[in-house]
Amino acid sequence: xxxxxxxxxxxxxxxxxxxxxxxxxxxxxxxxxxxxxxxxxxxxxxxxxxxxxxxxxxxxxxxxxxxxxxxxxxxxxxxxxxxxxxxxxxxxxxxxxxxxxxxxxxxxxxxxxxxxxxxxxxxxxxxxxxxxxxxxxxxxxxxxxxxxxxxxxxxxxxxxxxxxxxxxxxxxxxxxxxxxxxxxxxxxxxxxxxxxxxxxxxxxxxxxxxxxxxxxxxxxxxxxxxxxxxxxxxxxxxxxxxxxxxxxxxxxxxxxxxxxxxxxxxxxxxxxxxxxxxxxxxxxxxxxxxxxxxxxxxxxxxxxxxxxxxxxxxxxxxxxxxxxxxxxxxxxxxxxxxxxxxxxxxxxxxxxxxxxxxxxxxxxxxxxxxxxxxxxxxxxxxxxxxxxxxxxxxxxxxxxxxxxxxxxxxxxxxxxxxxxxxxxxxxxxxxxxxxxxxxxxxxxxxxxxxxxxxxxxxxxxxxxxxxxxxxxxxxxxxxxxxxxxxxxxxxxxxxxx
Amino acid sequence: xxxxxxxxxxxxxxxxxxxxxxxxxxxxxxxxxxxxxxxxxxxxxxxxxxxxxxxxxxxxxxxxxxxxxxxxxxxxxxxxxxxxxxxxxxxxxxxxxxxxxxxxxxxxxxxxxxxxxxxxxxxxxxxxxxxxxxxxxxxxxxxxxxxxxxxxxxxxxxxxxxxxxxxxxxxxxxxxxxxxxxxxxxxxxxxxxxxxxxxxxxxxxxxxxxxxxxxxxxxxxxxxxxxxxxxxxxxxxxxxxxxxxxxxxxxxxxxxxxxxxxxxxxxxxxxxxxxxxxxxxxxxxxxxxxxxxxxxxxxxxxxxxxxxxxxxxxxxxxxxxxxxxxxxxxxxxxxxxxxxxxxxxxxxxxxxxxxxxxxxxxxxxxxxxxxxxxxxxxxxxxxxxxxxxxxxxxxxxxxxxxxxxxxxxxxxxxxxxxxxxxxxxxxxxxxxxxxxxxxxxxxxxxxxxxxxxxxxxxxxxxxxxxxxxxxxxxxxxxxxxxxx
Numbered sequence: 001x002x003x004x005x006x007x008x009x010x011x012x013x014x015x016x017x018x019x020x021x022x023x024x025x026x027x028x029x030x031x032x033x034x035x036x037x038x039x040x041x042x043x044x045x046x047x048x049x050x051x052x053x054x055x056x057x058x059x060x061x062x063x064x065x066x067x068x069x070x071x072x073x074x075x076x077x078x079x080x081x082x083x084x085x086x087x088x089x090x091x092x093x094x095x096x097x098x099x100x101x102x103x104x105x106x107x108x109x110x111x112x113x114x115x116x117x118x119x120x121x122x123x124x125x126x127x128x129x130x131x132x133x134x135x136x137x138x139x140x141x142x143x144x145x146x147x148x149x150x151x152x153x154x155x156x157x158x159x160x161x162x163x164x165x166x167x168x169x170x171x172x173x174x175x176x177x178x179x180x181x182x183x184x185x186x187x188x189x190x191x192x193x194x195x196x197x198x199x200x201x202x203x204x205x206x207x208x209x210x211x212x213x214x215x216x217x218x219x220x221x222x223x224x225x226x227x228x229x230x231x232x233x234x235x236x237x238x239x240x241x242x243x244x245x246x247x248x249x250x251x252x253x254x255x256x257x258x259x260x261x262x263x264x265x266x267x268x269x270x271x272x273x274x275x276x277x278x279x280x281x282x283x284x285x286x287x288x289x290x291x292x293x294x295x296x297x298x299x300x301x302x303x304x305x306x307x308x309x310x311x312x313x314x315x316x317x318x319x320x321x322x323x324x325x326x327x328x329x330x331x332x333x334x335x336x337x338x339x340x341x342x343x344x345x346x347x348x349x350x351x352x353x354x355x356x357x358x359x360x361x362x363x364x365x366x367x368x369x370x371x372x373x374x375x376x377x378x379x380x381x382x383x384x385x386x387x388x389x390x391x392x393x394x395x396x397x398x399x400x401x402x403x404x405x406x407x408x409x410x411x412x413x414x415x416x417x418x419x420x421x422x423x424x425x426x427x428x429x430x431x432x433x434x435x436x437x438x439x440x441x442x443x444x445x446x447x448x449x450x451x452x453x454x455x456x457x458x459x460x461x462x463x464x465x466x467x468x469x470x471x472x473x474x475x476x477x478x479x480x481x482x483x484x485x486x487x488x489x490x491x492x493x494x495x496x497x
Numbered sequence: 498x499x500x501x502x503x504x505x506x507x508x509x510x511x512x513x514x515x516x517x518x519x520x521x522x523x524x525x526x527x528x529x530x531x532x533x534x535x536x537x538x539x540x541x542x543x544x545x546x547x548x549x550x551x552x553x554x555x556x557x558x559x560x561x562x563x564x565x566x567x568x569x570x571x572x573x574x575x576x577x578x579x580x581x582x583x584x585x586x587x588x589x590x591x592x593x594x595x596x597x598x599x600x601x602x603x604x605x606x607x608x609x610x611x612x613x614x615x616x617x618x619x620x621x622x623x624x625x626x627x628x629x630x631x632x633x634x635x636x637x638x639x640x641x642x643x644x645x646x647x648x649x650x651x652x653x654x655x656x657x658x659x660x661x662x663x664x665x666x667x668x669x670x671x672x673x674x675x676x677x678x679x680x681x682x683x684x685x686x687x688x689x690x691x692x693x694x695x696x697x698x699x700x701x702x703x704x705x706x707x708x709x710x711x712x713x714x715x716x717x718x719x720x721x722x723x724x725x726x727x728x729x730x731x732x733x734x735x736x737x738x739x740x741x742x743x744x745x746x747x748x749x750x751x752x753x754x755x756x757x758x759x760x761x762x763x764x765x766x767x768x769x770x771x772x773x774x775x776x777x778x779x780x781x782x783x784x785x786x787x788x789x790x791x792x793x794x795x796x797x798x799x800x801x802x803x804x805x806x807x808x809x810x811x812x813x814x815x816x817x818x819x820x821x822x823x824x825x826x827x828x829x830x831x832x833x834x835x836x837x838x839x840x841x842x843x844x845x846x847x848x849x850x851x852x853x854x855x856x857x858x859x860x861x862x863x864x865x866x867x868x869x870x871x872x873x874x875x876x877x878x879x880x881x882x883x884x885x886x887x888x889x890x891x892x893x894x895x896x897x898x899x900x901x902x903x904x905x906x907x908x909x910x911x912x913x914x915x916x917x918x919x920x921x922x923x924x925x926x927x928x929x930x931x932x933x934x935x936x937x938x939x940x941x942x943x944x945x946x947x948x949x950x951x952x953x954x955x956x957x958x959x960x961x962x963x964x965x966x967x968x969x970x971x972x973x974x975x976x977x978x979x980x981x
Contacts, residue, residue, distance in 0.1 A: 025866075072967040073893065113866070135892075139883040146877060149922070153930040154862075161930050165922055172882075172918055176911035179892070183899045183907070 017119030036115030059483030222255025241353030285312030333402025368442025395470035525603030591737030655733025670713030676706030780807030860933025
C-alpha cells in the first residue's frame with residue numbers, strides 16, 4: 001500500500017494546483033476555492049499514513065522510492081524519510097490546509113493563481129524534505145522560489161516588489177553556492193549525488209570548511225540566522241497572511257533541516273570546528289533579535305523578529321556539541337522547537353491576518369481594546385501568545401526547555417543567555433498583546449470590529465488543539481524522531497578526516 | 498575533383514534546400530502580394546522536406562564528401578534539425594508581424610532560407626574555404642534582412658553597423674585562416690589537426706593566427722570584447738529579424754567554433770582555453786551587469802545573450818567531451834528559450850506598435866494570463882531556475898568546469914547568474930506585480946498561439962524530463978570527437 005506514498009504526497013498538491021489554475025479568472029473564484037480546499041485536504045490525508053505507518057524502531061530511511069531520473073548526469077529520483085523529515089512533511093501538508101482556509105474570502109483578486117501557487121509550493125516543499133538525491137533536493141528547493149516570489153509580489157503589501165526581489169535574490173545567492181558544493185561533492189564521492197553516499201565520504205578539513213561555508217550561506221539565509229536575516233521582516237510584512245504562515249511555519253524549517261541533513265553529517269569535523277561561530281550567531285539572534293522585536297510598532301514585524309529569535313534556539317540546539325558528540329537533549333529540543341514554532345508562528349500570523357482584514361492596519365498603535373469587541377478571538381490569541389512566549393503546557397515550552405537543558409550541560413553561560421528569551425519572548429509578545437487586545441476601545445474603527453466568523457474559528461480551534469496537544473504530550477512526535485536523532489548523533493561523532 | 502567516389506547522399510538535404518529555394522525564388526515573382534501565403538506555405542514545406550531528408554540520410558558516424566570539403570556527422574545532423582525547427586518557428590511567429598510591417602514579401606522568405614543554407618554549409622564544413630563560404634552566405638543574407646524595412650532609420654542603422662563590423666570580423670577570420678595555412682600548408686581541418694600534432698608546423702605563426710581566428714569567432718558569437726554590435730542590432734532590427742539573428746545562427750556559430758578550435762586546432766587547446774576563459778568571464782560580467790540598466794526589452798535580451806554566450810564558452814573551454822556536450826546542450830536550449838521570448842514579444846506587438854520596452858509588459862497577467870505564464874517560464878529558464886531547462890544547461894556547464902578543477906570559475910559563474918536573475922525577475926515583476934497600462938486586446942493567429950505555447954511549455958517539459966535531450970547531445974558529441 002505504501003510503495004509510492006511519498007510521490008503521492010509530493011504530486012497530489014502539485015496536480016491539484018495545476019487543476020485549480022485551469023479554472024481561470026475570478027468569475028469562477030468559488031470553484032477555485034473549493035478545488036483548492038479539496039486538493040489541500042487530499043494532500044494532508046495522503047501525508048497522514050507517513051505518520052501512522054512510520055516504524056518508530058527504525059532510525060533509517062523509510063518509504064523509500066528509487067528510480068533513475070537523468071542518467072546522463074547520474075541524478076536519481078530517490079525519495080525517503082526518516083523520523084526527522086517525516087514530521088515536517090506532515091506539518092507542511094497541514095499548514096497548506098490552514099493557508100487555503102485562511103485565504104478563503106480574504107483573497108479577492110486572482111484567487112485561482114493564489115491557491116494554485118500555495119498548492120504547488122506545498123508539493124515542492126514536501127519534495128525537498130523527502131529527497132535523498134542532492135540534485136533532486138536542489139531542484140525542489142529552488143523551484144519553491146518561483147511560487148513564493150509571486151505570492152509576495154502579487155498579493156503582498158505596499159512594498160511588495162522590494163520584498164519579493166530581496167527574498168528571491170537572498171535565497172538564490174545561498175543556494176547557488178550550495179549547487180557548486182554539490183557538484184564538488186559529486187566528484188569527490190565517486191560521481192554520485194546520493195545524499196547518503198555524501199554522508200560516508202572522507203573530506204579533508206580545509207575542504208570541509210569551504211563546503212561548510214557554502215552550506216552555511218544557503219541554509220543560514222533560509223533559517224534565517226543573524227546577520228543574513230534582513231530579508232525576513234521585509235518578506236513577512238509584505239506577504240499576504242497565507243504567505244507569512246507558510247514562510248514562518250515551513251520554509252524557515254527547511255534551512256534548519258538543511259543543517260541536519262547536509263552540513264552536520266557530511267561535514268562533522270568542520271561543524272565541530274565552527275560550532276562556536278554557529279553558537280555565537282544563534283545567541284546573537286536569540287538575545288539581540290529578541291530585543292529588536294521588543295521595539296517594533298508593526299505586529300507582523302514583531303512576530304517576524306520573534307521567529308528569527310526562536311529559530312536562533314533551533315540552530316543553537318543543533319550546534320551544542322559536548323566534546324565530539326552532539327547533545328541529545330539540545331538536538332531533540334531543536335527539532336521540537338521547529339515543529340512547535342511551525343504551529344505557533346502560523347497561528348500568530350493568522351491572528352494578525354484576522355485583525356488586518358478588519359482594520360487594514362498592522363500598527364499596534366491603531367488597536368486597543370480589541371477584547372471588548374472580539375472576546376473569542378482574544379482568548380485564542382492569548383493562548384498562542386503564551387505559546388510564543390514559551391509558557392509550560394504549550395508546545396513552545398517543550399523545545400526551549402530541552403535546548404536550555406542541553407546547553408547547561410555544555411556551558412552555563414550559553415544556557416543563561418539562551419534563557420533570556422523566556423523573558424524577552426514573554427515581554428514582546430505579551431506587551432503587544434496588552435496594547436492590542438486589552439484596555440479601552442482605542443478608536444472608532446476598533447469599535448466596529450466583529451468577532452471571528454466560522455471559518456476563522458475553525459482555523460483557530462484546530463491550531464489551538466495542536467498547540468496544546470503538543471505541549472501536553474510531546475511524546476507523540478519525539479518518539480518518531482528519537483532513533484533518527486540517535487543515528488545522526490552517532491554518525492556526527494565519527495571524524496571523517 | 499575526383500568524380501569517381503563522389504557521394505552525394507550526405508549532401509541531399511542541402512541539395513534539396515537550395516533547389517527548392519531556387520523554385521521559390523522564381524515562383525514568387527509571379528505571386529501577387531495578396532497571395533504571398535503561397536510563398537509562406539512553400540517555405541514551410543521546404544523546411545519540412547529538408548528535415549525529412551536529414552533524418553532519412555542520417556548515419557551515426559561521420560561521412561566526408563565533396564573532396565573532404567563537407568562532413569555529415571551526428572553533430573551536424575542534430576544542429577541542422579534544430580535549425581530547421583527554429584527557422585520554421587520564426588516563420589510562423591513572424592507571419593502577422595511581417596504582414597503588419599509591409600515585410601511579408603518574397604525576399605523575406607528567400608533570404609531566410611538562404612541564411613539557413615549558409616548555416617548548413619557552416620555546420621557541415623570540414624574545410625576552411627567551405628566554412629568561410631557558409632559564414633558569408635549567412636552574414637550577407639542577414640545584412641539584407643535587417644535592412645528589409647528600408648524606410649526605417651533604426652533598421653538601416655543596425656544593418657550598416659552589422660555590415661561594417663561583420664566585414665571587419667570576417668577579415669580577421671580570413672587573416673587568421675591564412676596564417677594557419679601558412680603554418681600547416683593545408684586548409685582542410687583534419688589535415689591541419691594532423692599537421693599540428695605532427696609538430697612540423699611553426700608554433701609562433703599558429704598561435705598568432707589563432708588570436709585572429711578567436712577574435713573573428715568571438716565576434717560572430719557576440720562575446721565580450723567583440724560584443725558591441727549585439728545590443729544595437731538586436732534593438733534596431735524588426736523583432737522577426739532579431740530572432741533570425743539571435744536564434745539559429747548561435748547554433749551555427751557554436752559548431753563553427755567547435756570545428757575550428759576543437760577539431761582543427763586541438764593541438765593548441767592550452768592556448769585557446771585561456772583566451773576563451775577571459776572572454777567567458779568578461780561576457781558573463783559585462784552582459785549581466787549592463788543588462789540591469791536597460792529599459793528596452795530587446796536590448797536587455799541582447800545583453801542577456803552576451804552573458805549566455807559567456808556560459809557557452811565556459812563549456813567549450815572545459816576541453817573535454819563532457820564540456821563540449823554541455824555547451825551543445827546549452828546552445829540548443831538557449832535557442833529554444835530565445836524563440837519563446839521573442840515569440841511572446843512579437844505576439845504582443847501589433848501594427849504600429851512595437852512591444853519592445855519593459856513597461857509594455859506591465860500588467861500582462863491581468864491582460865492575458867496565458868502569455869504572461871509563457872513569458873514567466875521563459876524568463877525563469879533564462880535565469881536558470883529549476884525545474885526549467887535553462888537550469889540543466891547551466892548545471893551541466895558548471896559541472897564540466899568543476900570536473901577540470903576550475904572551482905573558482907564556477908563560483909564566479911554562479912555569482913554572475915545571481916546578478917542575471919535580477920533583471921529576469923524584473924520582467925516577471927512588470928508582468929505580474931504592476932498595474933496594467935495598455936488594455937488593448939492581444940490578437941494572435943491560431944497557429945502561432947499553438948506553436949508558441951508548445952515552445953514555451955517545452956522549456957518546462959524538458960526541465961522535468963531533460964534526460965533524452967542530454968543523451969542526444971552527449972551521443973552526437975561523442976561521434977564527432979571519435980573522428981579525431
